[in-house]
Structure formats: structure tokens, C-alpha cells
Amino acid sequence: MEGASGMADITDYEHGICAIDSGFGRPRLDAIHLIVEGGRAALVDTGTNASLPLVMEALQGKGLAPEQVDYVILTHVHLDHAGGAGALMRELPKAVLAVHPRGARHMADPARLVAGTVAVYGEDRARQMYGEILPVEAARIREMPEGSRLHLAGRELRFLDTPGHARHHVCILDGRSGHVFAGDMFGLSYRELDRGGRQFAFPSTTPTQFDPEAMHASIDRLLALRPQAIYVTHYGQVREVERLGADLHRLVEAHVDIALRCRHEGAGRQPAIKAGLAELLQAEAGRQGWGIPAGELLRLMAIDIELNAQGLAAWLDGPG
Numbered sequence: 001m002e003g004a005s006g007m008a009d010i011t012d013y014e015h016g017i018c019a020i021d022s023g024f025g026r027p028r029l030d031a032i033h034l035i036v037e038g039g040r041a042a043l044v045d046t047g048t049n050a051s052l053p054l055v056m057e058a059l060q061g062k063g064l065a066p067e068q069v070d071y072v073i074l075t076h077v078h079l080d081h082a083g084g085a086g087a088l089m090r091e092l093p094k095a096v097l098a099v100h101p102r103g104a105r106h107m108a109d110p111a112r113l114v115a116g117t118v119a120v121y122g123e124d125r126a127r128q129m130y131g132e133i134l135p136v137e138a139a140r141i142r143e144m145p146e147g148s149r150l151h152l153a154g155r156e157l158r159f160l161d162t163p164g165h166a167r168h169h170v171c172i173l174d175g176r177s178g179h180v181f182a183g184d185m186f187g188l189s190y191r192e193l194d195r196g197g198r199q200f201a202f203p204s205t206t207p208t209q210f211d212p213e214a215m216h217a218s219i220d221r222l223l224a225l226r227p228q229a230i231y232v233t234h235y236g237q238v239r240e241v242e243r244l245g246a247d248l249h250r251l252v253e254a255h256v257d258i259a260l261r262c263r264h265e266g267a268g269r270q271p272a273i274k275a276g277l278a279e280l281l282q283a284e285a286g287r288q289g290w291g292i293p294a295g296e297l298l299r300l301m302a303i304d305i306e307l308n309a310q311g312l313a314a315w316l317d318g319p320g
């Protein structure tokens, strides 16, 4: 039956946790995490509208009916995480959408989210990337402030308010494994760059709410939980959390230094920041022994460098 099914790329971890490739962008760029406990399921992030058939297939592959999904949790409402939520919720009759209080209204009425995305990517590209963003019925949305909890067949999921990447960002501590679902708060970690099992992390400073002080504080909050593993949307499980956390602190500082150095460049500011980030990335590749040709590395990280540069520029401009 090869070829008849099996489109979904699933990476299984321990404690009933797996990553489903959302299909966004390129293979293993954008993960949707699934937590299964006692025949009940929670999804962490949703990918985009185009991810829907992959999620439904992954659930089926795990022997889960749509009615067995209790929660769709959004780490934050950037569209590579939340763009598919409206379409997905229509297929999951019992699910509650759990989201930061600052994100809730945007899921009920996505107009501002769409406008923000159009501002970053332009109208045509935004539409091509994300399609039509569907709203979620307000009655099915639950706001998850700091310290709030969900119970998945008795398994406690605790929410931490973790600004830095975005003010509408939560991280989720899994009471059973002690692992953390960190969305974009613990950086980017593409599996293509693993060498000999050694992983890396690179910060994500996407516009328009990057806040370095908050990011340092949120990273420290996650490290204080001493998790054995963290799940990042880009992509999947990372371990050696303490080492990666130290790398992230250092690289966030380097991002800030680059932005401040380019502050007075006028019209050349954005290209100067991008050039600085490309240099930082190559220096990091040398330091970590990634052994990947510079051209390939810059191609792999091109969108991230672009977004990080835009986010740093927005930070220099101050709250808009």
C-alpha cells in the first residue's frame, strides 16, 4: 500500500509526544507537536491551512479519531504556528483552542493578523503562503494566562507567559515528562545542521515584538525548569538544554550588538543588519563545527536572516 498513504512525516519521541511535519516551506522546517495521554490528544501549534490533511492523517495513523482531540494549543499567533487553527478547529468537534490572552481576539477575528503578515511579506506572497485565515468561534477559545493549566486525561499542562519573541507567546510545561513546548522562544534548531548528534540553537527575532531583555528572562525561566528536552517549532526535540540556552543568550546579545552597530546606517540599515547576521551565522558554524558550505548555510537560513533583520530594525524603531 506504499504511496496510498503515509504523506505525513512523523518523528516519535518518548512520553507519547511526536512531531508532525506541517509541510510548510521545506521538509522539517515547521513542526506541529502531538501529545497523547490515555486516548486523549493535544496538538501544539497547527501549521497552516495546507497542513490540515497531514494532521488528520497523522491522527488517524495514531489511531485517534477527531473527537479524541481535547486541545489545540497555540504557542503564539504567528501564522506559521496558528494560520491553520481556524480550519483545523472545524475538523475537531471537541477541541478547545488554548492561546495567550493577547492572541485570543486575533484568532476570533484574524483581520489584524492578516494585515500584519501582509506588512511583512506583501499581499500576494502572504496569500500564497497562508491562504485564507479562518476565524475560530469565540466560545471555543480559552485564554491561558501565566500559571494556568489544562488537563489532558489527568496529565497537567502548565502555561508560562514567555515574552521576548512575541508578547503573545506561551510555553507549556508537560507535567508528565517535565519537557517544555517552547514554540519560537528557544530559538531555531534545524535537524539538517546536526552533526554527530550535536544540536544547535539560533534565536528568532521575527518582527514586530522582539524584546531582548524579555527574551533573556524567558530563556532563563525555561532553563530554571531543568527540562530534559524542549520542543521547538523549527524543528522538534532538542536536548542538552543548558548548553543551548547559553548559546542562545550569547547569540541574542550578538543580535543586539549588530542592530546597535547598524543603527545610524539610514537606508542601508536593513542590508547592513542582514550582512552582520550572515557573518554571525558563519562564525557560529565555524564555532559549532557544522562543516556546511557557506552558500548552503546561508540558503538554509535565508528567510530566518531576513526575518531576524526585520525584527531587529523594528526593535530599533521602538514600539510602533
Ligand SMILES: [Zn+2]
Binding pocket: 076, 078, 165, 166, 184, 206
Ligand atoms: Zn514566531
